[in-house]
Amino acid sequence: MKIRFGYVSHAISLWDASPAKTLTFTRYQQLSPEERIEKLLEVTRQNLNHTLRMLYYNLAHELELYRMSSSIVPLATHPEVNWDFVTPFRTEWLEIGELVKKKKLRVSFHPNQFTLFTSPQTKITENAVVDMRYHYRMFEAMGLEQEGLINIHIGGAYGDKQKTLPRFHQNLTTLPAPIKQVMTLENDDKTYNAEETLAACEKEAIRFVFDYHHHMANLSKTSLEELLPRIFRTWEHGHGPHGIPKVHISSPKNEKEFRSHADFVDPEFIMPFLNMVREIGADVDFMIEAKAKDQAALKLIEDLSKLRGFKRISGGAVEVK
Template identity: 65%
Template sequence: MKIRFGFVSNATCLWEASPAKTLTFKRYNELGQEEGRQKLLEVTKQNIENTLRVLQYNTAHQVELYRLSSSIVPLATHPDVKWDFVTPFAKEWEKLGDWVLANNMRVSFHPNQFTLFTSPKPSITENAVKDMEFHYKMLQAMGIADQSFINIHIGGAYGDKNSAIIRFHDNLRSLPEHVKARMTLENDDKTYTASETLRVCKREGIPFVFDYHHHLANLSVEPLNELLTDVYTTWEDSNSVPTIHISSPKSASAFRSHADYIDIAFIMPLLKALTELGKDVDFMIEAKMKDQAMLKLIEEMSRIRGVKRVSGGSVFIK
């Protein structure tokens, strides 16, 4: 069983390489239309350049898994801005995609918690569709839309989980099919358990991204090995192995918060269950120290009997 490792957005070992530099709408307005538009171009260009730096850093470390920042383009979906963020950077977007393809990298997006399809308010659903289309448009500009994923949570329960689930299925019809085809769903730490999320995934034909930390904070009744078996079935038609999110609690009293690094003892039950399944998987590290946490975990796992490090960013477990 091979496990590839990746991390989210920022490479902490790189100097001044944030791919998520911002421009607020307030500042954009203060600058005026012409200067504000120029600032949008400058910030976006820098974020794309820094994204390429992180991708190059990943390749240098043989890391083939990476979550792109959702904040590469400031104000991309703001109703009072509505600007073309693709045309001015056509070559730059293409360069990102070329690097991803040339280096066998798997990338994804994870829009924020407000991108959801359970709200009773039509405006929330409309904004969710716009945000999903925005993320798809970035992947399309890179030329990797047919192999990358956009991951979200089911959303809120609004006091009635059964009704919210019905709304999710109804509201999801608003999402264009080509965007839905690149969508994944993740269990959360408070509302929708892994088994509840799995049911939605199976009905909609959507791959399930299992978050182990969220699972322990919001347990399902099914045993872990049964859940994982079902997780794999949702990925059968995706041409990809499952992605599992990995983090560990900051403390016992702040269990849902992510620690700086991964406590290997915390994830051992997951590793044991996956080893019994014997199927390849990708681990997305969600610890606060990002790439440093990833590299530390790989190093620690490689010291375990039966685990062999086969590249800078992957291990093989017998």
């Protein structure tokens, strides 16, 4: 079996390469109409350029997974701005998309925790749809609407999970079908555990991005040994690269701050999980969520390749026997 590795958004090894440079609405309001559009274009152009730099960096290191920043476009979903961020950058968006397709990279987005479908407030669900449309629109601009994935959490429990979960399924009907097809769900470190998230995924035919660190902070009643084959089966809804299960990997900062991510990944922490994956024998993709981002991904590959049964087969992948 093979494990490929990737990281989140920003290769910290690169100088001044943040793909999430911002323009606040307060600052936007202070500008003249001409300055506003100029500033929006300037920041977006920079973020697109930095995204491309990151992809070339990943290719140089043979890292085949990459989570793009949700903040590429400043004020994209603000109701008072609502600007066309595709037309001025058709060439740039397509350049990114063509590179991803040509090199068969696996890319995704992860909207923030406010993009949820469990709220009793209609406005929050409407905003979640707006945010999902924004992410999908970026994939469309890149020509990656069939390749990219958009990952979210179920959301809040609002004091009663049994009442909230049916609302999640009901609210989800407001999401356009093409967007739902590229959506994935992830288990939480506090609220919805792996078992509860899996049930929602199975009911909706949605793929499950399992987070091992979150699972260890918020255990299910059923053992992971029992859940994992079912979790991996949710990826059978996918096609091509979407058929490979994707997992989030990080380790605790320390015992006291267990839910916080450490700078790097402790191989000892994830070894029980690796042994379970090894038993199943399926290829899997690891998205590293450690604070040191690209450096953490590369260090984990190096650390694992020193262990018996793990062989590094490229800059960004290991073979497990």
